[in-house]
Amino acid sequence: MNLPVTRYPDGFSLAYLPDEHLLIGRWLRPVSLVELQAHYDALLQAALAHGHCRHWLLDVRRRPINDTAAKQWFGEEFGPRLPGVLGQPVVIAYFAMVGQEVAATDPMLGENIRQGSLHGARYHYFDQEGAAMAWLAQQP
Numbered sequence: 001m002n003l004p005v006t007r008y009p010d011g012f013s014l015a016y017l018p019d020e021h022l023l024i025g026r027w028l029r030p031v032s033l034v035e036l037q038a039h040y041d042a043l044l045q046a047a048l049a050h051g052h053c054r055h056w057l058l059d060v061r062r063r064p065i066n067d068t069a070a071k072q073w074f075g076e077e078f079g080p081r082l083p084g085v086l087g088q089p090v091v092i093a094y095f096a097m098v099g100q101e102v103a104a105t106d107p108m109l110g111e112n113i114r115q116g117s118l119h120g121a122r123y124h125y126f127d128q129e130g131a132a133m134a135w136l137a138q139q140p
Contacts, residue, residue: 031063052085100126
């Protein structure tokens with residue numbers, strides 16, 4: 001079942017795979033912080049609508065992952081809320097064309113990864129979608 005985001009149809013797509021109990025969000029172009037916040041809110045609403053879906057694959061290849069304001073907002077406001085709203089653990093695989101080791105060397109991304117683990121979330125970065133899907137399938 002596809003769940004289109006009608007507010008920004010040219011910048012983001014959202015789908016739910018019921019067999020895997022998995023949400024997939026794909027950014028189709030760079031987006032503003034306001035758009036990004038709306039997209040993450042759409043992901044959260046879809047997760048709630050589909051039985052508190054805690055496994056997400058986020059394709060961020062077409063939007064910058066090093067935007068300071070976006071990393072700060074996610075790390076301080078949005079990310080910490082997820083485990084309390086959806087249950088634990090929340091598991092997010094980022095298909096970003098960089099691996100976990102590269103993402104962890106970015107101070108803010110590394111801190112978001114660390115803070116996520118403290119709050120009951122796992123964030124992992126992948127340079128191949130197949131590896132991200134395999135990792136998600138192994139998570140509780």
